[in-house]
Amino acid sequence: MSDYNGQAGDGMNWQPGLRESYIFDRNTIEEIRRAASQGIYDIRGFGAKRKLPHFDDLLFLGASMSRYPLEGYRERCDTSVTLGTRFAKKPIELKIPITIAGMSFGALSGQAKEALGRGATMAGTSTTTGDGGMTEEERGHSEILVYQVLPSRYGMNPDDLRRADAIEVVVGQGAKPGGGGMLLGQKISDRVAEMRNLPKGIDQRSACRHPDWTGPDDLEIKIEEIREITDWEKPIYIKIGASRPYYDTQLAVKAGADVIVLDGMQGGTAATQDVFIEHVGLPTLACIREAVEALQEMGMHREVQLIVSGGIRNGADVAKALALGADAVSIGVAAMIALGDNDPAYADDYAKIGSAAGFYDDWHEGKDPAGISTQDPELSKRLDPELGGRRLNNYLRTMTLETQTLARAAGKSDVHNLEPEDLVALTIEAAAMARVPLAGTDWIPGRSKDGF
Amino acid sequence: MTTATDVEVVDLATTPLRELNQRLHDGAAGGPLRWRIVNPNGAHAVAVGVDAPFEIEIEGHTGYYTAGMNKHAHVRVNGNVGVGCGENIMSGTIHITGNASQACAATGRGGLVIVEGDAAARCGISMKGVEIVVKGSIGHMSAFMAQSGALVVCGDAGDSLGDSIYETHIYVRGSVEGLGADCIEKELKEFHREELGRLLTAAGADAKVDEFKRYGSARRLYNFNIDHAGEY
Ligand SMILES: Cc1cc2nc3c(=O)[nH]c(=O)nc-3n(C[C@H](O)[C@H](O)[C@H](O)COP(=O)(O)O)c2cc1C
Numbered sequence: 001m002s003d004y005n006g007q008a009g010d011g012m013n014w015q016p017g018l019r020e021s022y023i024f025d026r027n028t029i030e031e032i033r034r035a036a037s038q039g040i041y042d043i044r045g046f047g048a049k050r051k052l053p054h055f056d057d058l059l060f061l062g063a064s065m066s067r068y069p070l071e072g073y074r075e076r077c078d079t080s081v082t083l084g085t086r087f088a089k090k091p092i093e094l095k096i097p098i099t100i101a102g103m104s105f106g107a108l109s110g111q112a113k114e115a116l117g118r119g120a121t122m123a124g125t126s127t128t129t130g131d132g133g134m135t136e137e138e139r140g141h142s143e144i145l146v147y148q149v150l151p152s153r154y155g156m157n158p159d160d161l162r163r164a165d166a167i168e169v170v171v172g173q174g175a176k177p178g179g180g181g182m183l184l185g186q187k188i189s190d191r192v193a194e195m196r197n198l199p200k201g202i203d204q205r206s207a208c209r210h211p212d213w214t215g216p217d218d219l220e221i222k223i224e225e226i227r228e229i230t231d232w233e234k235p236i237y238i239k240i241g242a243s244r245p246y247y248d249t250q251l252a253v254k255a256g257a258d259v260i261v262l263d264g265m266q267g268g269t270a271a272t273q274d275v276f277i278e279h280v281g282l283p284t285l286a287c288i289r290e291a292v293e294a295l296q297e298m299g300m301h302r303e304v305q306l307i308v309s310g311g312i313r314n315g316a317d318v319a320k321a322l323a324l325g326a327d328a329v330s331i332g333v334a335a336m337i338a339l340g341d342n343d344p345a346y347a348d349d350y351a352k353i354g355s356a357a358g359f360y361d362d363w364h365e366g367k368d369p370a371g372i373s374t375q376d377p378e379l380s381k382r383l384d385p386e387l388g389g390r391r392l393n394n395y396l397r398t399m400t401l402e403t404q405t406l407a408r409a410a411g412k413s414d415v416h417n418l419e420p421e422d423l424v425a426l427t428i429e430a431a432a433m434a435r436v437p438l439a440g441t442d443w444i445p446g447r448s449k450d451g452f
Numbered sequence: 453m454t455t456a457t458d459v460e461v462v463d464l465a466t467t468p469l470r471e472l473n474q475r476l477h478d479g480a481a482g483g484p485l486r487w488r489i490v491n492p493n494g495a496h497a498v499a500v501g502v503d504a505p506f507e508i509e510i511e512g513h514t515g516y517y518t519a520g521m522n523k524h525a526h527v528r529v530n531g532n533v534g535v536g537c538g539e540n541i542m543s544g545t546i547h548i549t550g551n552a553s554q555a556c557a558a559t560g561r562g563g564l565v566i567v568e569g570d571a572a573a574r575c576g577i578s579m580k581g582v583e584i585v586v587k588g589s590i591g592h593m594s595a596f597m598a599q600s601g602a603l604v605v606c607g608d609a610g611d612s613l614g615d616s617i618y619e620t621h622i623y624v625r626g627s628v629e630g631l632g633a634d635c636i637e638k639e640l641k642e643f644h645r646e647e648l649g650r651l652l653t654a655a656g657a658d659a660k661v662d663e664f665k666r667y668g669s670a671r672r673l674y675n676f677n678i679d680h681a682g683e684y
Contacts, residue, residue: 197580202674212536229501
């Protein structure tokens with residue numbers, strides 16, 4: 001699916017009179033040809049690539065006659081956030097409201113996991129394990145590490161539960177709510193195979209349902225078990241893919257979550273069917289207010305913290321997510337890019353595998369020229385974990401500064417004081433989803449008194 | 453001073469569960485080796501996360517996740533257990549004298565789980581190395597995506613046994629209502645006869661190796677093949 005229409009001028013053989021179909025565009029035609037030759041759906045990494053209502057469709061108003069701004073460089077604007085204040089004996093304290101999302105060892109190289117740990121620790125934030133268990137690289141370099149409990153339970157063990165700083169029960173992922181996972185055989189090295197108790201070289205499917213609980217009532221008991229095993233010390237997160245955010249948020253609170261991670265459909269993945277990535281779930285923008293209102297109705301907003309992810313790229317996205325009521329955000333794809341994924345320096349290597357820097361998304365194949373989404377020892381060596389860590393830290397710092405800049409302009413001494421009132425929408429869709437007025441009007445579609 | 457023969461009795465009618473589990477966790481550093489837990493009354497998460505070579509006897513029925521993630525301990529439940537008993541067990545043993553509800557020993561990575569009665573659906577789901585002996589019958593979807601280890605069933609097995617199985621060895625004495633995708637009957641080779649014999653002895657099961665059939669993976673779903681797409 002692409003966004004251009006009519007006489008696309010960038011085609012190689014285009015000449016006046018050739019009109020490209022809007023619905024059968026080049027990507028669509030190519031996909032039909034590919035399906036006809038291979039007989040299997042396209043699997044890829046990255047998040048949704050189609051155009052969706054997103055944070056770009058919102059603007060901050062900034063201070064004016066009736067609002068008093070803060071001085072950009074001098075006046076304090078806090079960014080820290082505490083997660084797990086509801087039940088955990090040891091809540092975690094992040095210096096910035098941006099965390100690193102769960103990305104599995106297996107999908108990513110050991111070096112990439114180490115680089116994420118280094119960068120996040122420098123910036124004062126957490127990283128998250130992923131499907132495939134906890135590695136020494138990550139535990140060793142990540143001061144605050146969130147340990148995922150996934151349906152596959154690959155590598156799950158009580159020692160890692162106890163040495164985690166927080167635990168995240170993954171119910172779903174924005175890229176594929178209702179879907180399981182797949183790590184193709186070519187990425188199954190000896191080490192990955194051993195960590196997952198499976199033979200080398202075979203496709204590893206991750207189940208879409210947890211093996212030992214089925215609904216929210218069971219999950220409540222499962223969480224009690226995890227708390228008992230870890231002596232009620234650790235914050236417990238529940239991660240959900242955005243599909244029914246209002247009800248899922250309320251059920252997650254009922255099930256005993258300290259923190260809810262809400263991942264919109266733009267959320268990245270290491271390997272999922274393209275049809276799933278592009279056609280299932282709600283855009284990130286459409287689910288934040290639903291979740292926040294669910295929390296507010298239960299008197300749990302800020303008591304149960306909300307982490308939002310799915311397409312966060314810069315400080316503006318962070319500030320807008322916080323203004324809509326999130327306590328923090330989480331990043332996956334952007335963190336990989338900061339480490340060096342899709343680096344133009346590897347242009348020749350991308351060309352050799354039929355891709356190009358800026359477009360590469362076949363992360364499941366394990367041939368990543370940047371050495372990030374691979375288990376190939378030679379390719380993995382290309383990523384220097386120290387350098388990658390520094391780059392990630394720079395990027396996280398930049399995003400934080402940008403967030404503070406926007407918050408100060410709106411007169412806030414803490415980025416968490418941003419609120420929907422600071423925002424307007426550029427499109428009717430965004431206004432309806434984010435529940436802020438269309439710019440230049442007082443109209444919030446679906447919310448205004450006259451019923452529109 | 454406690455000695456190895458002392459038994460620490462904990463009454464769950466008067467002791468909060470939190471206190472019991474905390475004492476079991478702290479006890480790994482020293483203290484009584486034998487524990488007797490009375491009046492569990494269906495409590496969930498009894499004796500979870502134990503990481504010491506204790507002998508723990510539970511007198512009565514328990515709820516979900518009994519002895520979950522057990523390491524080293526030998527746990528005996530004189531009663532029935534709820535969902536997920538011994539989930540993700542790492543080592544040690546869990547011996548259930550009654551019946552087990554769903555997902556018994558789910559994702560277990562080591563150790564031995566013995567059920568004297570029946571086990572419900574999803575017994576040994578996603579098992580990763582644990583050994584399970586059920587003297588009665590097991591429910592449907594048992595050993596779903598089972599990765600390694602062994603499941604012995606002296607009675608019958610429900611539908612979809614071993615669906616999407618990897619390398620777990622399944623032995624069933626009675627009937628099998630149906631096999632799941634990629635699960636087939638396989639030859640009982642010498643290695644398997646030894647394994648089965650060892651497990652029957654360990655569980656004190658009154659059954660002969662020759663009475664069992666073995667089931668395992670046809671390995672046709674190991675690498676994606678479009679001709680098997682309907683089975684995934
Ligand atoms: C390479 C990669 C691997 C991932 N692995 C996991 C995983 O193991 N578990 C999980 O819950 N989410 C996983 N995710 C999803 C992320 O945790 C997160 O939800 C998503 O990346 C957020 O969206 P963003 O990439 O747009 O920032 C993965 C994402 C990527 C890009």
